[in-house]
Amino acid sequence: MRIERELMRGAGPAAVMRLLSGGEKYGYEMIRLLDRQSNGVLAMGQSTLYPLLYNLEAKGLIASREEIADNGRPRKYYRLTNKGRRQLVRDRKQWEALSVAMGQLGILGA
Amino acid sequence: MTDRIEMSLGRRLRYTPFRDVIRGRISGRLDWRGRLAAANVPAEAREIIARVVKRTRLRRLEKAAVANELIAHFLDGLAGGAAVGQIISTFGDERQSAKLIRRAMIRKRPLAWHVWRWSCRGFAALVALYAVMAIPFFFSHPSPSVDYLAQLNQSQAGLAESDRAWPIYEKAVLALRDQPPIEGEETKQFPAWLGGPLADQDSSAAVDWLRKHAVDVEEIRRGTEKPALGFVLGPEGSINDDPLWPGMGSRSKEKFEKNPMLINVLLPQLNYVRVLANVLGADARLARREHDTGRSDRDIHAALNLAGQIRRNDGLVITGLVAIGVDSLALDMLDRALATDPRALSGEELIRLAHQLSGPQSAADFISLDAERMIFEDVIQRVYSDDGHGDGHITARGFGISMLLLQSEGGATAGANPKAVIVAYLAGPAMVVSSASRQELLAKYNQMMDAQEGMLRVSIRNTDTRSLSDMKQSLGGPVSATLRYGILPTMFFTFGAAERSAERYLGRRDGIVTAIALELYRRQHGDYPKRLDELTPLLLPAVPADRITGDPIKYRLVNGHPLLYSVGDDRQDDGGVPPMTADGPDYSGAARWPLPGQTVTRGDWVLYPQTQGGN
Numbered sequence: 001m002r003i004e005r006e007l008m009r010g011a012g013p014a015a016v017m018r019l020l021s022g023g024e025k026y027g028y029e030m031i032r033l034l035d036r037q038s039n040g041v042l043a044m045g046q047s048t049l050y051p052l053l054y055n056l057e058a059k060g061l062i063a064s065r066e067e068i069a070d071n072g073r074p075r076k077y078y079r080l081t082n083k084g085r086r087q088l089v090r091d092r093k094q095w096e097a098l099s100v101a102m103g104q105l106g107i108l109g110a
Numbered sequence: 111m112t113d114r115i116e117m118s119l120g121r122r123l124r125y126t127p128f129r130d131v132i133r134g135r136i137s138g139r140l141d142w143r144g145r146l147a148a149a150n151v152p153a154e155a156r157e158i159i160a161r162v163v164k165r166t167r168l169r170r171l172e173k174a175a176v177a178n179e180l181i182a183h184f185l186d187g188l189a190g191g192a193a194v195g196q197i198i199s200t201f202g203d204e205r206q207s208a209k210l211i212r213r214a215m216i217r218k219r220p221l222a223w224h225v226w227r228w229s230c231r232g233f234a235a236l237v238a239l240y241a242v243m244a245i246p247f248f249f250s251h252p253s254p255s256v257d258y259l260a261q262l263n264q265s266q267a268g269l270a271e272s273d274r275a276w277p278i279y280e281k282a283v284l285a286l287r288d289q290p291p292i293e294g295e296e297t298k299q300f301p302a303w304l305g306g307p308l309a310d311q312d313s314s315a316a317v318d319w320l321r322k323h324a325v326d327v328e329e330i331r332r333g334t335e336k337p338a339l340g341f342v343l344g345p346e347g348s349i350n351d352d353p354l355w356p357g358m359g360s361r362s363k364e365k366f367e368k369n370p371m372l373i374n375v376l377l378p379q380l381n382y383v384r385v386l387a388n389v390l391g392a393d394a395r396l397a398r399r400e401h402d403t404g405r406s407d408r409d410i411h412a413a414l415n416l417a418g419q420i421r422r423n424d425g426l427v428i429t430g431l432v433a434i435g436v437d438s439l440a441l442d443m444l445d446r447a448l449a450t451d452p453r454a455l456s457g458e459e460l461i462r463l464a465h466q467l468s469g470p471q472s473a474a475d476f477i478s479l480d481a482e483r484m485i486f487e488d489v490i491q492r493v494y495s496d497d498g499h500g501d502g503h504i505t506a507r508g509f510g511i512s513m514l515l516l517q518s519e520g521g522a523t524a525g526a527n528p529k530a531v532i533v534a535y536l537a538g539p540a541m542v543v544s545s546a547s548r549q550e551l552l553a554k555y556n557q558m559m560d561a562q563e564g565m566l567r568v569s570i571r572n573t574d575t576r577s578l579s580d581m582k583q584s585l586g587g588p589v590s591a592t593l594r595y596g597i598l599p600t601m602f603f604t605f606g607a608a609e610r611s612a613e614r615y616l617g618r619r620d621g622i623v624t625a626i627a628l629e630l631y632r633r634q635h636g637d638y639p640k641r642l643d644e645l646t647p648l649l650l651p652a653v654p655a656d657r658i659t660g661d662p663i664k665y666r667l668v669n670g671h672p673l674l675y676s677v678g679d680d681r682q683d684d685g686g687v688p689p690m691t692a693d694g695p696d697y698s699g700a701a702r703w704p705l706p707g708q709t710v711t712r713g714d715w716v717l718y719p720q721t722q723g724g725n
Binding site for chain 1: 189215
């Protein structure tokens with residue numbers, strides 16, 4: 001199931017930051033993990049992921065570094081900053097509150 | 111599989127950021143196209159990456175970073191076993207991707223860049239605003255539609271030639287002058303004693319001159335019998351008189367064509383009418399010495415008539431002031447006649463003079479502000495645009511006129527400084543927004559003029575001149591006043607000096623009319639009354655009020671002769687003794703209306719007689 005853009009706009013950053021909370025990752029790796037771990041619900045293409053990453057970087061929530069990978073090609077790795085970590089905690093609480101509210105309304109858990 | 115690019119040094123140098131060059135690294139990292147071409151990605155993926163990177167319209171370094179990331183993404187996908195078609199199908203919309211990437215990358219730029227960007231946007235907005243304001247400022251023009259000069263001339267231009275005094279005066283001036291005309295110094299064409307101390311008028315040279323010109327003086331008297339002066343103002347008017355003012359008419363036309371404003375109208379006739387009044391005064395003095403009372407009387411009447419002709423000619427305040435001066439000269443003549451030989455004037459003549467003098471009651475009877483309003487309205491119609499409903503905004507052409515007016519004020523304002531003029535022109539379009547509209551400016555001007563006219567209708571002692579000063583000050587400081595009201599602070603004159611001149615004349619006139627009543631009383635009763643109220647109501651409707659205090663004027667007999675006076679601005683009765691100066695008594699020296707806290711003059715304002723020892 002594809003998530004509508006407006007919903008994805010809210011969920012995408014939190015999902016990416018949650019992924020990065022487990023350690024630094026590169027772009028294709030994140031796309032693959034998001035697809036797998038969300039059963040395709042939060043799957044996103046390059047056109048969505050990279051702008052999202054650049055935005056999070058602009059806000060100082062994630063940071064990047066370039067490194068030559070094992071195969072000899074340059075690759076960009078992203079990691080969560082301390083600021084991003086705090087933001088993730090806040091996002092998590094908000095999603096939980098939202099989830100409870102949606103459950104009470106009968107939208108979730110029906 | 112390798113992505114290494116083999117590049118010439120020149121190409122590497124070309125695609126190396128300057129910051130790398132100065133660090134001694136020829137990195138060639140800006141060459142994203144070269145890197146993409148060398149990358150081991152399928153052609154369709156390469157095309158997608160190229161299109162997306164190109165569409166981002168980012169800086170070269172940013173494009174290179176995006177390209178590197180997308181290349182790495184495809185290569186990672188392919189290395190992970192995904193088919194190229196699968197990666198492409200999940201790529202998403204290219205245009206949307208480029209747009210979002212561009213937006214995100216720009217957001218990542220340094221703060222200084224964002225500050226610069228917003229500064230540029232702000233500047234661009236200002237330029238756009240300037241352009242919007244500049245259009246009405248530079249491309250709309252004033253459209254003067256009212257011929258105020260014609261309105262000002264209305265009463266004189268339509269006169270029959272036989273009703274105009276000016277042609278007679280012109281001939282008299284040409285006959286009286288001893289020297290060729292000197293522009294601006296008309297009085298120098300006549301004997302110096304005419305404008306000198308009174309005693310000089312008794313010299314043999316003066317007596318000979320007056321006798322020689324007896325016919326011309328008679329012509330002046332004949333001219334004063336005409337109902338109007340008949341001097342037509344403007345470059346097409348009476349100024350076109352080469353014998354009197356050589357070349358002035360053509361110069362005036364030239365100046366008027368360049369700037370055809372009412373404010374540029376020349377008034378050279380005022381110098382000549384002053385000379386004519388002085389001739390009448392000198393002739394009256396000679397007539398008295400020759401015991402020719404009839405001629406002396408006619409000279410006094412002629413001077414009063416001349417003052418009336420001048421006053422009615424155009425209604426300008428400057429003209430009104432000259433008329434007051436001629437009126438005052440007539441009072442001097444009458445003062446002298448009453449004080450030195452009162453019997454020379456018949457009772458009938460005295461009554462006629464008293465009635466003639468008694469008309470005006472306030473400064474408003476001498477000073478009209480209608481012509482001044484016309485001058486202002488004329489300037490406004492040449493400075494502002496006209497929307498057809500009486501409103502409009504300032505224009506570039508009009509702004510130039512405003513600056514000229516500000517400069518002519520004498521350097522006290524920003525307009526006098528050439529640099530300020532340039533700055534003001536640059537800021538000119540902003541004046542469309544910051545300056546008052548045509549309607550607002552006229553309303554403000556009329557409000558102030560109405561207040562001033564109201565003050566002229568009552569005696570100075572009953573007005574608070576500070577309110578007018580406050581009103582003028584309310585136009586703001588020099589900068590805000592110039593921005594908001596432009597020419598208004600420059601063109602709004604307070605006519606306090608003219609009002610004081612009129613009040614001095616009226617005070618003096620009250621003294622002369624009372625002196626006439628005293629003389630008539632003396633003729634009826636053989637002696638002067640003990641108090642002035644004995645004159646009322648038969649010989650005087652009421653005892654005149656002191657123009658400074660409002661109390662009845664003071665009266666005493668000195669050596670059997672009446673003395674009438676005001677207590678002056680110190681409000682102390684000094685027995686009718688005027689302030690003394692190095693040149694002798696200053697009879698009107700105490701005729702002042704100082705504001706609270708200002709210094710006062712010691713001594714009284716002598717209303718009658720101001721004649722001593724036959725002078």
